[in-house]
Amino acid sequence: MSAAAIGAQPTRHASAGGAAKLLDRAWRGLLAGLMVLFVVNVALLIAAVAVNSVATRWLGTWLPAGWTLSWYQQSWSDFQLAGILWVTFEVVVAVVVLSLAIGVPAAYTLARRDFPGKRALLLLFLLPLMVPPMTYGIPLATVLYQMHLAGTIWGVILANLIPAAPFVILVMTPFIEQIDPNLESAARVFGAGTGRMFTSVLVPLLAPGILAASLLVLVRTIALFELTFLTAGPDSQTLVVALYYAVFAAGVRAPQSIDAMAMIYMLVTLVWLLIALRFVNPTQLVSRVKEHPVPAG
Amino acid sequence: MSAAALAGRGGPAVAVGRRGFDRALLLAIPATLFMVLLFVYPFLYGLWLSFAPAKGGALANYRTFFTTPDLWPTIGITLKLALPATLINVGIALPIAFRMRVRGRWQRVVTTLLVVPITLGTVLIAEGMLNYFGPKGWLSHTLQLLHLYDGPIRLTHNYWGVLISLVISGFPFAFLLILSYVTGIDPVLARAAATLGAGTFAQFRHIYLPLLAPGLAMCFCLAFVQAFSVFPSAVLVGAPAGPTRVISIAAYQAAFEQYDYSLASAIAMIMGFVQLVIVAAVLGLRGLFYRGPVAGGKG
Numbered sequence: 001m002s003a004a005a006i007g008a009q010p011t012r013h014a015s016a017g018g019a020a021k022l023l024d025r026a027w028r029g030l031l032a033g034l035m036v037l038f039v040v041n042v043a044l045l046i047a048a049v050a051v052n053s054v055a056t057r058w059l060g061t062w063l064p065a066g067w068t069l070s071w072y073q074q075s076w077s078d079f080q081l082a083g084i085l086w087v088t089f090e091v092v093v094a095v096v097v098l099s100l101a102i103g104v105p106a107a108y109t110l111a112r113r114d115f116p117g118k119r120a121l122l123l124l125f126l127l128p129l130m131v132p133p134m135t136y137g138i139p140l141a142t143v144l145y146q147m148h149l150a151g152t153i154w155g156v157i158l159a160n161l162i163p164a165a166p167f168v169i170l171v172m173t174p175f176i177e178q179i180d181p182n183l184e185s186a187a188r189v190f191g192a193g194t195g196r197m198f199t200s201v202l203v204p205l206l207a208p209g210i211l212a213a214s215l216l217v218l219v220r221t222i223a224l225f226e227l228t229f230l231t232a233g234p235d236s237q238t239l240v241v242a243l244y245y246a247v248f249a250a251g252v253r254a255p256q257s258i259d260a261m262a263m264i265y266m267l268v269t270l271v272w273l274l275i276a277l278r279f280v281n282p283t284q285l286v287s288r289v290k291e292h293p294v295p296a297g
Numbered sequence: 298m299s300a301a302a303l304a305g306r307g308g309p310a311v312a313v314g315r316r317g318f319d320r321a322l323l324l325a326i327p328a329t330l331f332m333v334l335l336f337v338y339p340f341l342y343g344l345w346l347s348f349a350p351a352k353g354g355a356l357a358n359y360r361t362f363f364t365t366p367d368l369w370p371t372i373g374i375t376l377k378l379a380l381p382a383t384l385i386n387v388g389i390a391l392p393i394a395f396r397m398r399v400r401g402r403w404q405r406v407v408t409t410l411l412v413v414p415i416t417l418g419t420v421l422i423a424e425g426m427l428n429y430f431g432p433k434g435w436l437s438h439t440l441q442l443l444h445l446y447d448g449p450i451r452l453t454h455n456y457w458g459v460l461i462s463l464v465i466s467g468f469p470f471a472f473l474l475i476l477s478y479v480t481g482i483d484p485v486l487a488r489a490a491a492t493l494g495a496g497t498f499a500q501f502r503h504i505y506l507p508l509l510a511p512g513l514a515m516c517f518c519l520a521f522v523q524a525f526s527v528f529p530s531a532v533l534v535g536a537p538a539g540p541t542r543v544i545s546i547a548a549y550q551a552a553f554e555q556y557d558y559s560l561a562s563a564i565a566m567i568m569g570f571v572q573l574v575i576v577a578a579v580l581g582l583r584g585l586f587y588r589g590p591v592a593g594g595k596g
Contacts, residue, residue, distance in 0.1 A: 024497065031393050035407065042414050042465060044435055045425035052428055060433035102331055105324035113321055121325065124332050130519070130576075132526030134545040135569040136336060139343025142558045162336055165328055194320065223418035225529055230549075244420045247427075247533050262424050266417060273416045282408040283477035285415060286470050 046266070053259035075260035078253060079242060085268075088222065088238040090153060095160045095221045096214045103168030104210065108202070110169065111176035125166040133163070133226035141230040151233030159227040164217045171216060171284070175209030176202075208279070215276035216284060222269055239265045347563035358563035368564070371544040372571055378456070378531075378543065379524035382463035386524075387517050390471035391509075395501055398479045408476065411469035419466050423533035426462055427453055430534075458534035459541045463524050471520045478512030479505065514583035518576045525572050544568050 053071055055064030075081065110122065128136070140159060144150035149158065179202070187197045203210070222240065229241050237245070243265050246258045276285075350357040362368045397404050414422060430436055432449035440446045452458055486508075487500045495503065528545040535541030548568065552561030 020496065027392075028396065031396055034389060035393055038465075038468065039407075039410055041429075041436075045422070045429040045465075046413075046417075048428040048435060049421075049425045062435075062438060102327040106328035109321055109325035113319060115319075115322060121329060124329065124337070128332070128336050130522060131569065132522050132572070134526040134528055134548065135565050135572070136340055136343075138548055138552050138558075138561050138565040139346070140335065140339040141552065142346065142562065143339040143342055158335060161331070165331060169328065219416050223416055225418060225420055226526070229529075240418055240420055243424070244529055244533075247420065247424050250427075258424065259428070262421055266421060269416050269418075270413070273412065277409060277412070282412040283473045283480075285412055286473045286477075 049259045049262050049266070052256055053263045055256055058256075071254070071256040071260040072264070074254075075257045075264070078257055079246060079261055081239075081242075081261065081264060083235075084237055084239055084242045085264075087153060087236055088268075091156050091160060091228075091236075091238055092218055092221050094157045095164050096217050098157070099161055099164040099168045099217055100210060100214060103165045103213070104172055104206070106165075107169045107172035108176055111173045112181065125169050128162050128166050129170075133224070136162070137227050137230040140227075144231055150231045151236065153236040155231045155233075156228050156236050156238070159231040160221050160224060162227070163224070164221060167217060167220070168213045171213045172206070172209055175206055179205050212280045212284065215272070215279060219269070219272050219276050219285065222272065239268065343562040344566055346559050347566050350559045350563075351557070358560050359567070361560060362563060362567060367542065368547055371542055371547045372567070374541065375525060375527070375543040375545075376571070378459055378463065378527060378541065379521060382460055382467055382524045383517060383521040385464055386467040386471040386520050387475070387513065390468060390475050390516075391513065394472055394475040394479050395505060397476060398484075400480070404476075408473060411472055413469075414465055415469050415473075419462060419527075419529045420533070422462055422465050423530045426458060426465075426530075426534050430458065430461065453534050455536055456540050459527065459531050462530035462534050463527060466530075467520055467524055470523065471516055474516045474519065475509070475512065478509055478516070481512075482508050511583055514579050517579050521575060521579075522572060525568070525575075544571075 051064065052058055054067050054069060056066035056068050058064035106125075110118070137159070140162070141150055144155045144159070149155040183201055183205070184197055187201045192200065222238070225240050225244065228238050229244065232238065232241055243258075243261055246253065246261055250258060347358055348355045350361075353360075397407060428434055430450070430452040432451065432453075436452075437450045440450060452461060482505060487495075487504050490500050490504050526545055527543055528549070531537060531541045531543045531546060535543075537546055544564065545568065548561050548564040551557050551564055
């Protein structure tokens with residue numbers, strides 16, 4: 001790109017071109033340096049947690065005095081991680097399934113139909129992604145406490161669905177727009193009802209989109225802190241909230257034990273992230289709308 | 298979308314209203330109902346609750362907020378963290394995303410690496426920071442070894458700790474978002490400028506920047522909203538009793554330590570309002586820039 005750009009300015013004076021090239025190179029070096037600085041520091045930050053989780057004692061030296069894996073065992077029993085992992089699993093599966101169940105049909109309507117109030121509906125689905133969780137989380141927690149749902153796993157699932165369902169809708173809508181409506185008409189001609197058309201025509205064609213949406217929701221739900229924190233009770237904490245409480249009450253437990261738990265959390269997230277990255281573009285994790293499908297012709 | 302609507306019944310989107318009720322609209326009802334019940338209703342309830350304190354008039358909560366010395370400064374404290382963090386994140390992400398605009402191996406590697414801090418979340422970053430940036434951490438050791446700074450560094454449990462954590466979690470977010478906008482701009486436009494003699498900077502200044510303005514405004518808003526609602530890192534790597542007592546800590550304490558849901562709702566509403574003001578200001582600035590298609594050619 002840059003070579004083409006430079007090649008395309010034959011009229012420029014030679015020495016000015018040299019200075020510009022030098023400046024360009026310095027600028028590129030600066031940007032690369034910033035990037036390397038960032039990535040290296042984050043990598044070391046993660047490595048520090050990893051090293052501490054297998055250290056016998058580590059006080060102000062480069063490397064710990066000795067190595068051990070016993071903190072993982074201790075962390076597992078101290079923080080009752082088996083139960084927490086099970087709750088996390090239940091919450092994540094329920095959120096993925098329910099957000100797909102209500103999100104995909106709504107995305108279908110938004111992709112295929114024009115109706116009065118469509119813009120208002122879009123706004124309704126966009127707002128939860130624009131307002132920070134803390135702002136609507138506190139009134140939501142108040143309502144859930146009145147309904148005696150807060151503190152239970154159902155309260156946590158409902159709260160996590162609020163950002164998840166709109167996310168599914170916004171990811172799925174471009175996928176559905178991309179499918180030729182003639183396929184649906186053909187299914188109708190052969191006598192398929194709406195339900196049959198959905199299961200036999202749309203769902204198989206949408207499988208890649210549904211897979212991408214469910215992985216994105218999964219990764220985001222594991223990491224979503226605020227809403228779970230506000231609505232969870234002692235028996236309905238997910239891994240990230242349990243980790244927060246462990247770090248918050250640091251001093252009660254050995255720091256290595258907390259770091260062992262942090263490593264378990266990190267491994268759970270990273271495994272799913274690696275699976276997700278096989279099917280989705282990294283930018284999809286932050287931006288909601290998929291790249292526009294290229295129209296044929 | 299509008300073209301499709303014009304195409305009528307043959308197009309992908311069919312206008313409703315010509316022949317009675319369309320049953321496909323029913324499919325949107327579960328999601329709509331869910332959002333109304335669990336997002337709109339709690340929000341309105343919170344708004345009502347904020348005007349219905351246990352004692353005092355309708356505005357008692359708001360009066361309390363703006364007269365209590367450990368409540369009203371939280372707005373300033375939060376803005377003092379969120380605005381610099383957002384400016385740093387967007388300001389650094391923009392040139393780097395612009396450099397990475399060409400699809401290739403490096404783009405893939407860098408985007409994959411940067412997704413990691415986002416998905417790990419703020420809690421894990423805070424725990425890592427306590428180890429790594431702490432007075433006895435590796436960073437402190439390295440600086441002392443290189444004789445850059447001899448005393449123990451203080452980057453945790455203060456303002457800087459929270460700012461660093463906001464950059465670590467916010468920069469990758471801003472970068473990936475801007476990258477998705479930059480790659481959405483047709484490179485043909487920049488190539489056309491290049492044939493007319495525009496260098497890389499001129500291409501950026503006159504082609505990309507105007508086209509990116511709406512995306513940048515959006516990115517600034519989303520990054521700001523994230524930074525403004527900072528909570529876990531303000532508690533874990535900040536000084537939650539003093540310099541980093543942000544507004545979400547105040548709201549949380551009102552709700553779950555004093556059990557004053559009415560005051561907590563009022564704080565949440567003030568938080569939403571301040572943020573709305575900033576977002577509106579940024580989107581208003583955006584209106585000064587070019588609006589239109591970002592694709593060249595037939596588009």
